[in-house]
Amino acid sequence: MEINIEGIIIIVGNYGSGKTEVAINLAVNRKRAGIDVRMADLDLINPYFRTREARKSLSVLGIDIVIPPLKYFHADLPILSPDVAGLIQNPSTLTILDAGGNDDGAMVLAALGDALKNKSLRMLQVVNPFRPFTETLEGCIKIRREIEKAAKRPITGLVGNANLMDETTREHIHEGYDFVVKLSEKTGLEVEFITAPVDLLSSLDHNRFSHPVLPIERQLVPPWKKAVKLV
Amino acid sequence: MGKKVLMKGNEAIGEAAIRAGCLNYFAYPITPQSEVAEYLSHRLPEVGGVFLQAESEVAVSYMIFGAAGAGARVFTTSSSPGISLMSEGLSYLAGAQLPAVFVNIMRGGPGLGGILPSQADYFQATKGGGHGDYHLLVMAPASVQEAAEMVMRAFPLAEKYRNPVIILGDGLIGQMMEPVEFPDYLKTEPTKKDEWATNGMQFRNSNKPNLVKSLFLDPNQLNENNLILKAKYERMKTEDTLFEPYNIDSPYQVLIVSYGTMSRVCKTAIDHLKENKFEVGMIRPQTLFPFPEVAVFKAASKETCKAVISIELSMGQMVEDVQRCVQGLRPVHWYGECGGNVPTPEKVMEVVKSLV
Numbered sequence: 250m251e252i253n254i255e256g257i258i259i260i261v262g263n264y265g266s267g268k269t270e271v272a273i274n275l276a277v278n279r280k281r282a283g284i285d286v287r288m289a290d291l292d293l294i295n296p297y298f299r300t301r302e303a304r305k306s307l308s309v310l311g312i313d314i315v316i317p318p319l320k321y322f323h324a325d326l327p328i329l330s331p332d333v334a335g336l337i338q339n340p341s342t343l344t345i346l347d348a349g350g351n352d353d354g355a356m357v358l359a360a361l362g363d364a365l366k367n368k369s370l371r372m373l374q375v376v377n378p379f380r381p382f383t384e385t386l387e388g389c390i391k392i393r394r395e396i397e398k399a400a401k402r403p404i405t406g407l408v409g410n411a412n413l414m415d416e417t418t419r420e421h422i423h424e425g426y427d428f429v430v431k432l433s434e435k436t437g438l439e440v441e442f443i444t445a446p447v448d449l450l451s452s453l454d455h456n457r458f459s460h461p462v463l464p465i466e467r468q469l470v471p472p473w474k475k476a477v478k479l480v
Numbered sequence: 481m482g483k484k485v486l487m488k489g490n491e492a493i494g495e496a497a498i499r500a501g502c503l504n505y506f507a508y509p510i511t512p513q514s515e516v517a518e519y520l521s522h523r524l525p526e527v528g529g530v531f532l533q534a535e536s537e538v539a540v541s542y543m544i545f546g547a548a549g550a551g552a553r554v555f556t557t558s559s560s561p562g563i564s565l566m567s568e569g570l571s572y573l574a575g576a577q578l579p580a581v582f583v584n585i586m587r588g589g590p591g592l593g594g595i596l597p598s599q600a601d602y603f604q605a606t607k608g609g610g611h612g613d614y615h616l617l618v619m620a621p622a623s624v625q626e627a628a629e630m631v632m633r634a635f636p637l638a639e640k641y642r643n644p645v646i647i648l649g650d651g652l653i654g655q656m657m658e659p660v661e662f663p664d665y666l667k668t669e670p671t672k673k674d675e676w677a678t679n680g681m682q683f684r685n686s687n688k689p690n691l692v693k694s695l696f697l698d699p700n701q702l703n704e705n706n707l708i709l710k711a712k713y714e715r716m717k718t719e720d721t722l723f724e725p726y727n728i729d730s731p732y733q734v735l736i737v738s739y740g741t742m743s744r745v746c747k748t749a750i751d752h753l754k755e756n757k758f759e760v761g762m763i764r765p766q767t768l769f770p771f772p773e774v775a776v777f778k779a780a781s782k783e784t785c786k787a788v789i790s791i792e793l794s795m796g797q798m799v800e801d802v803q804r805c806v807q808g809l810r811p812v813h814w815y816g817e818c819g820g821n822v823p824t825p826e827k828v829m830e831v832v833k834s835l836v
Contacts, residue, residue: 264488296511296595325511325512382522413485413486
């Protein structure tokens with residue numbers, strides 16, 4: 250089952266839910282399928298592990314990424330590049346906006362309200378039930394409400410991103426899938442896709458899934474580990 | 481929890497304090513550790529605890545002094561410039577023999593420096609920071625799991641010595657996410673606080689009036705107080721020095737001394753070098769004060785060992801302790817960076833190979 254996503258996609262979720270890793274891997278996956286992809290790093294609240302860290306490998310693949318000016322690369326200042334509004338005005342076949350965590354990170358979307366007006370877009374909530382505050386359906390729904398309020402727009406779908414990073418097992422993926430399906434039933438939000446580390450794909454019971462699986466080739470790694478090579 | 485969850489170091493530090501039985505947290509936000517306050521602002525009200533954001537880090541340190549003096553478990557977190565502001569309070573806490581836990585998620589310095597990882601507050605943590613003859617018990621985690629466990633151990637250690645304990649992590653320890661499991665066995669109760677805490681006569685089982693102070697105008701009394709402190713620091717050395725040896729049974733030619741996230745880069749480098757038949761050993765101090773003096777000396781004394789190197793995210797601070805321990809037995813080198821870039825395993829391999 251292939252992921253079939255086009256248009257403007259906004260990735261939101263609670264802090265540390267894996268939005269950036271999902272955004273990068275979604276961009277790579279679609280680019281490899283021959284679709285033009287552009288991205289914007291809207292994370293104004295996180296000082297480390299942001300989309301901008303992967304900009305080199307993304308640009309090699311031909312994925313254009315809008316980041317704050319390089320002189321502010323390491324600043325912990327809420328800088329929103331004016332290029333983001335330009336990107337929204339002239340989107341490519343798939344345009345991914347990677348927002349920061351929680352309602353604080355989603356607030357930037359309200360600031361982009363004018364640019365996003367009358368655009369057809371999808372706002373996806375990334376959910377990892379192995380993270381604090383989203384271990385329960387209620388926790389996920391609370392975060393959803395907070396994000397929607399701050400972003401001043403509704404979440405339209407879910408991304409199941411159950412993982413414990415390097416310690417993720419097939420059981421975690423199966424358990425996480427059941428969780429996000431329950432969340433979908435309770436909220437009426439469609440599951441757009443789930444994720445799984447690329448090296449676990451062959452061990453998964455794909456008959457369980459009635460949604461596509463995005464393979465994750467981890468890009469945001471600490472300095473003693475190597476990111477998975479994309480090219 | 482009993483099960484593993486994926487947490488940022490900063491979140492795990494906050495949760496660990498609660499699980500250790502600490503319900504008082506006073507702090508002032510600063511990158512890269514503000515997530516501790518963010519996390520605890522949600523969690524502490526759920527468990528009946530208090531998070532108070534102070535007007536400055538100086539105020540934080542005296543809120544800590546007040547709470548600790550009253551016998552309450554209390555902690556704070558900050559990053560380098562914030563710890564500088566708290567250093568006066570740390571000296572007062574040590575002088576008044578009060579237990580409290582501080583966490584420094586270090587960023588680059590001096591001055592405002594930068595927000596990326598650094599270990600440049602080694603001297604500040606281990607050699608003073610504030611004024612007077614005192615030491616902090618300094619713990620240095622290398623993973624999110626270890627950060628959580630050290631925070632839980634820090635409270636009973638602070639109470640054992642009636643002395644502040646500081647957890648020294650670099651920005652990566654605070655910002656990275658790893659699976660973590662909180663051990664129940666590290667939850668402890670404060671002991672013997674009736675002997676010193678000014679928690680009100682009606683709340684304790686003794687009639688001894690307690691006085692919390694660091695002012696001793698009589699020179700003999702002040703000297704006596706400092707001798708008590710000195711004896712505690714000696715006791716820390718014999719009872720609570722912690723370190724992790726790595727590849728130390730091999731016939732290593734080079735010994736690395738490294739701590740925190742830098743030591744994880746070194747481990748990767750040591751593993752790669754081993755595949756190339758080049759053996760390197762490592763001592764990873766888990767306590768920086770007390771420093772694993774004997775372990776470093778013994779490891780450097782190994783016949784096959786030709787050189788020792790301190791690898792740190794600072795311009796050469798821990799290397800002075802390493803030199804002190806090696807006692808001239810082997811050449812002691814330094815390698816490090818202190819701008820926020822963490823050296824790669826490849827760079828460490830290159831540096832280590834150049835030594836022999």
